[in-house]
Amino acid sequence: MINFFKYTMQSENGAARSLAVPAGVMFFLMLITLFTVSLTLIAAQTESPTVEESTPEVPAVEPIPDEFMPVYTEAAEAYDVPWEMLAAIHRVETSFSNADPMVSEAGAVGHMQFMPCTWTGWSHPSCENLGEGDIPEDVQTDPEAIATYGGYGVDASGNGKADPFDIEDAVHSAAYYLAANGMADGAEEEALFVYNQADWYVEDVLHYAEVYSEEAEDAELVSAEQLP
Structure with a gap:
């Protein structure tokens, strides 16, 4: 049926x-x-969706001013740290000393942006919190006072003052600080994080340092090829 x-x-x-x-x-x-x-x-589910790939923002790389290279290399040799790290920090901190003024909102000072208490020493009576302190200029730039308070300021120029606004003093002090925090032993990222406790900062400095190192190697190759 x-x-x-x-x-x-x-x-x-x-x-x-x-x-x-x-x-x-x-x-x-x-x-x-x-x-x-x-x-x-099934056909609708298997179609590949259109995905816009996001490209991470890469910091623009400025060339290193020629007048700073001897300072970087001298400080790097003195404290056994890579010169390109000093150049990269200088670029990130003050755009090769083009910041005006070279005093941050947090109170960091000079070419390489040291907090006054890190420069002079945290055992200074006024040092607390972020380290801006209330340190007279004659104390902040006195090598003997810095040694007493355990700071990192260095009189590299030999004029009797350790001045964060003196490029030689600032770069040598940065090299000293990085070396003391592990960079001389190869702990580059750790030392950079101590210098400025932010992941983006470490990444930016490493980026610049890599580019400057590669540019220097390329320049050496060109110079070698031009030799008779």
């Missing part, structure tokens, strides 16, 4: 007509419909 499904459709003149469709045919039509819908859904 064949079962029939009653199917009602509307004719062109609007009259309703009833058709008897065998159950097997109706079942077959339903299977085809389900199969078509399934294929459509």
Whole structure:
């Protein structure tokens, strides 16, 4: 016995007509419909979505001013730290001493942006919190006072003062600080993080240092090729 499904459709003149469709045919039509819908859904799911790849922002690299290179290399040799790290810090901190003024909102001072208490020494009575302190200038630049308070300021220029606004003193002091915090032993990232406790800062300095190192190597190759 064949079962029939009653199917009602509307004719062109609007009259309703009833058709008897065998159950097997109706079942077959339903299977085809389900199969078509399934294929459509699968195709939609397997299409590759359009993804906009975000490119991380890379800091622009400024060339190193020629007058600073001897200072970097001398300080690097004195404290056994990479010169390119000093150049990179100088770039990040004050854009090669182009910051005006060279005093940050937090109170960091000079070419390499030392907090006064780090420069003079944290055992100074006024040193607390972030290290801005209340240190008279004659004390802050006195090598003997700095030695007494355990600071990192260095009189590299030999004028009797350890001045964070003197480029030689500032760069040598930065080299001394980095070396004392592990860079001389190869702990570059750790030393940079002590210098400024921010991951973005460490990444930026490492980026600049790598570029400056590569540029120096390329320049050496060019010079060697030009030799007779």
